[in-house]
Amino acid sequence: MNKYTFIKRCIYLIVLIPSLCAAQVADDFSDGNFTHSPVWTGDTHHFMVNNYFQLQLNDDESGEASMFTDLPLLDEMEWRVWIRLAFSPSGNNHARFYLSALPDDTTDMPDGLFIQLGEAGSDDAIRLMIQDAGDTSTLIRGTAAAIASSFKCRVKVLLKNDSCHLFVDYTGGFDFQPEGSCTWYQEPDTRYLGVFCKYTSSNSKKFYFDDFYAGPELYDTIQPEVKRYDVVINEIMADPSPPQQLPEHEYLELYNTTTVNLNLDQWVLMIGGSEKLLTGAKIDPEGYLILGKDDHAAEFTAYGSFYGLESFSLTNAGQEILLIDHKGEMISGIYYRDEWYDDDEKADGGWSLEQINPYNPCLGHNNWTASMNNKGGSPGTKNAVFEDYYLAPEIVRACAIDSVRIRI
CATH class of the missing domain: 2.60.120.200 (Jelly Rolls)
Structure with a gap:
């Protein structure tokens, strides 16, 4: 053979x-x-x-x-x-x-x-x-x-x-x-x-x-092993008012950085202290999934795949967001702040925060900025601010723990 x-x-x-x-x-x-x-x-x-x-x-x-x-x-x-x-x-x-x-x-x-x-x-x-x-x-x-x-x-x-x-x-x-x-x-x-x-x-x-x-009916049981940052939080519309050309509703966007379909069933979205269970959710290879309130599905499906939640609320000033898989492992996490807009006018509302490079997700503020899409955001599509570049991490603070160890 x-x-x-x-x-x-x-x-x-x-x-x-x-x-x-x-x-x-x-x-x-x-x-x-x-x-x-x-x-x-x-x-x-x-x-x-x-x-x-x-x-x-x-x-x-x-x-x-x-x-x-x-x-x-x-x-x-x-x-x-x-x-x-x-x-x-x-x-x-x-x-x-x-x-x-x-x-x-x-x-x-x-x-x-x-x-x-x-x-x-x-x-x-x-x-x-x-x-x-x-x-x-x-x-x-x-x-x-x-x-x-x-x-x-x-x-x-x-x-x-x-x-x-x-x-x-x-x-x-x-x-x-x-x-x-x-x-x-x-x-x-x-x-x-x-x-x-x-x-x-x-x-x-x-x-x-x-x-x-x-x-007899077949049941596919093999699922790809998901690693950290295979799915990333990619766009945040925390303050949709006054709207530009998008629905006047809050949303998050996830991006699948892999080339395979991923099953997000039983994953948990943590927004501050609120847990949101994703039941039956999936995301296409190198695809996007918009998350928002279930009542707003009809307005968002025109922009791409949408998953609705019974309740959904984001804080304008910023908060921690975590995406946790069915095993309890964190796949993506950020703590966004309103300073990330780098634009006082857009920070007043109607514009989303977009990740610049979804393949370089560890840089915090340096990898996020206000959307440049004249609609106010880019849900379901490549971010308007996307750039294919990588920034090396910078050492912000270091201190000696003892004679042989340093904390960075």
């Missing part, structure tokens, strides 16, 4: 281990074939397992090709697949991922429930569709134009409580975002799971599939 295969198999197993014993279909092609465990049938001569252990279309001419494998259905279940189309999909170049196909040896496009990837026009969206007696209809339509050009994505469909829920990560990772829901019920039965490709000769080797799963 080469290094790539080993790493790929380990990642796949980490995700699947919670439900592996009861899994119905799971194939990442790390065994280098599609002839057993599970067995795929159909136009197998038009497919191959490539050097990256992905299922790849491998034809030389235009045409249609499909492959299927047996799938026992459950009352409630989950499907997942990774898909890459290395071209702009269209009516003549598109793919289907069949969640549940009826047996039919007469066509490559049998009746059943499937994900459609590609369509005529320029608004290509991922769609959950049903085909019955050859007639198709859309049950869920995802984000318009999200797959209008070459793309890779990971799709998840969850069937639960007689409803289908579509989730997609458009980077190909595991940060699934909801795309829609619909009512759906299926009788437990044996159907087929599979793929279908329609292609011109120029795209006859540009369809890729991987990490198939169909079975």
Whole structure:
């Protein structure tokens, strides 16, 4: 087993281990074939397992090709697949991922429930569709134009409580975002799971599939280890009156300095002596999260991701703010003061305090100043005062503790 295969198999197993014993279909092609465990049938001569252990279309001419494998259905279940189309999909170049196909040896496009990837026009969206007696209809339509050009994505469909829920990560990772829901019920039965490709000769080797799963619902349990300053307090609107162009409400902004999604569930925001529990909060890679009073959500969501709290109040003159993770570790903390504005007029209200460089958070006043955004602040976006520079700490005071130790 080469290094790539080993790493790929380990990642796949980490995700699947919670439900592996009861899994119905799971194939990442790390065994280098599609002839057993599970067995795929159909136009197998038009497919191959490539050097990256992905299922790849491998034809030389235009045409249609499909492959299927047996799938026992459950009352409630989950499907997942990774898909890459290395071209702009269209009516003549598109793919289907069949969640549940009826047996039919007469066509490559049998009746059943499937994900459609590609369509005529320029608004290509991922769609959950049903085909019955050859007639198709859309049950869920995802984000318009999200797959209008070459793309890779990971799709998840969850069937639960007689409803289908579509989730997609458009980077190909595991940060699934909801795309829609619909009512759906299926009788437990044996159907087929599979793929279908329609292609011109120029795209006859540009369809890729991987990490198939169909079975009981999976529960992702692996969370990144969060370190201090992975999330930082990045902007403070303590005195929103008189407003410039922003809502006349107090807010804080957090910034994720990492390149991964972070789960802030059960984290605590300490504002002075007040504890605020963050339940179900998340923050995107290198993304922003605005915190404020729940009643003001409608006004702030236009600026970006917002998390509302039942009560929220900041002191104009300044106070300590701490962000503490679910383990009780401090991730970010500051004690802001009104002198940090460095501008008497802006200190009177309507302007936020912004961090100059979120990657250099230990400098206190030296790394904060009044916003230069003519709206009065920059919630949900890069701070208007951002500069990519680093200041070395200065020694302000030092004293001798004894003959061999100094306190700085």
